[in-house]
Amino acid sequence: MLPRELVSTVQPTAPARPAEGLADPRQQALQRALAPQLGKALHGEVLTRLTDGSFVVKVADIPTRMLLPPGARVGADVPLTLVSVQPRPTFQIGTGNPVFSEAGPPLPEGADPAKAPLLMREGATAASVARATALLQAAAGGAAALPGGAEARNTTLSRTGQAIGGVLAAAAKAESPQTAALGRAPVVGAPTGDAAGIAQGLQQAVGKSGLFYESHVAEWAQGGRALSDLNAEPQQQAAREGQRPQANDPATAQFINLQLATQEQAQVAWQGNLWPAQPMRLELGREVENEGQGDGGGTEERAWHSRLRLNFPGLGEVDARLTLHGGALQLRVSAGDDSAALLRRNQASLAGALDAAGTPLAAFEVRATGSQDAP
Template sequence: MSVKGVDRIAPAIPALPVGDARQEAFERALQTQVGRSMPVAVLARLADGSFLVRVAEQNARMALPPGTQPGTELPMTLVSTHPRPAFQQAGAGQLIHPTLVHQELPDLRAPGAAALAAFKAQLAPGAEQQGADARNAHVSLSDAGRTIARILAAGQGPAGEAAAIRSATPLGLAGTPEPARLAQALQGALAQSGLFYESHVAEWAEGKRPLPELLREPQMQRSLADGVAKGMAAETDPAAAQLISQQLAAHENGRITWQGQVWPGQDMQWEIHKDAPEGGGRAPDDLEPGWRSGLRLRFAGLGDIAATVVIAGDQLHIQLKADSDETRSLLRARSGELAAALGAAGSPLASLDIQHARDHGNG
């Protein structure tokens, strides 16, 4: 019996291994961009038909349509980051997955032939002839997937603008706010925003939530006004599309943003999200993830103040930032009153950090 000799194996274009820090950093950088349009710079076309691109400051390979021209920039919508990043071109019903290139290729910012030459120069002979990663092929979307993609596109806001719940009316009355009422109003602004509508319907069906609360949510209001059939026609109703886009983004990123007036004339931006562990690692399985709540306010006498509240287990940490030296001095002088008030309310203060607004740090 004769055995045919093994042919010479052409080296593959190295891709980042699973768990590589650069791949994880790439995915983290994209987590807040789901549902948004991102520019993808086409650097070069490889011999196997795939393309070398620059996306989110990373060099990657993508299986783009054959007619794509190097040197162009394609707007793509980031549809998902898990289990791996997935992009979609406008009007297409397929997902495209980027595969990061292993080598450091600083010269690939130049498009076209120059980028291709720089790429080939750093590969072993014949490597550019290797077939593209099979996982990077186009993936067909189901009808439901295409519908979600159209809703994401319809609900997409201006580039770089975070999806946020926006309140058209102030939460409280003019004058000095009552903390308990303001806290209740803020809770209601999130609970009745429509982000949690489906879970609230399930609670209502189990008898755990009264119907009047459900009737105040946007989906129910729209259904009552337009009829059930038209109530959530998200593909033709921009408001419904935006709400669904916000729901998907909140589910994907674990982040909620609210913008509006807490009382007449007082604008506030409020963000809540899961607090990532230090160093970007994973928290131990027996440790509940912390929560970070940040808000920004502008006061007539104090100027801009940013506050970040972190709850980790039973510990409460607060960070305040202000531009004015006088404001920071005043905040430090009254910090004892804040700690005493929180202690009396059953939430003892573990740490308080007061910084200049330009200092490095979260918040």
């Protein structure tokens, strides 16, 4: 669904190269320090400008390093809002335009800023590019929150930068944010306990949601995907009906923004019906943990996080959070009082079934939403 201006030709995918590590202890310490400020309106004091053009900004008495629009000056007060801490702390700068900047810890004494980039040197995600472009777009229009508007107004953007900035601006005009891909059909045709069938249905629903359409087009161009697979995705269905997505349409822009967020955060959200008249929401995410830091021989291990929310006629609302790490499953469930008691009584059966499937239950916690006491 990305506009034509953003995708000129489909080219072979280059091998991935290492990016700036997210597991840096200094970066993790900064994330922990800023986490309590998430969503809050803050004031940043510009302390110094580094040789690479980035700035050291003190936010809530915490020094951070970030990019600011042209015209920013040492000593200036910058209005900020912390919008995210993962995978990197991200601030909205000002209040009138969608201007974003990722933040990192200040450099160690004597470090060369040019050799320690804020953004990923290789493999930058589309959302990171979009944020940087949005920052430039705000500068081109004159960032009212900062001095030096004349310099900002003289900044020019490429057509691609203008297109990305237009998409982000259009997405901001939507009445309500789209936080998940929407399923058009139930995952399975009828209520069932067939776990394999449900898993296959979920894979199809998420895979054909349109979130990964552009990468699927690239696979098709390289002979790795059938055209019939593409025809099942909403972008192709709209094209067959003669509809051409308009990037400045809020609904289209919202979906593109969701695609960018999915790519950047390695998280997928899907909302639809598990079977007819049975709504559900599924969230999937992946993180990379570096074990054995400091010994030079650590190995990366992926932890997968899922959240499943359903409202059953008999059990009521059930909110399950799952973490799969090292081949073992950790499960935390919130449910009504009666349902929570039922789940606790059947813990042994659940553990036995998971063991038989080769996934041991490492932790099991049930919280009754009708009471204040955790189990």
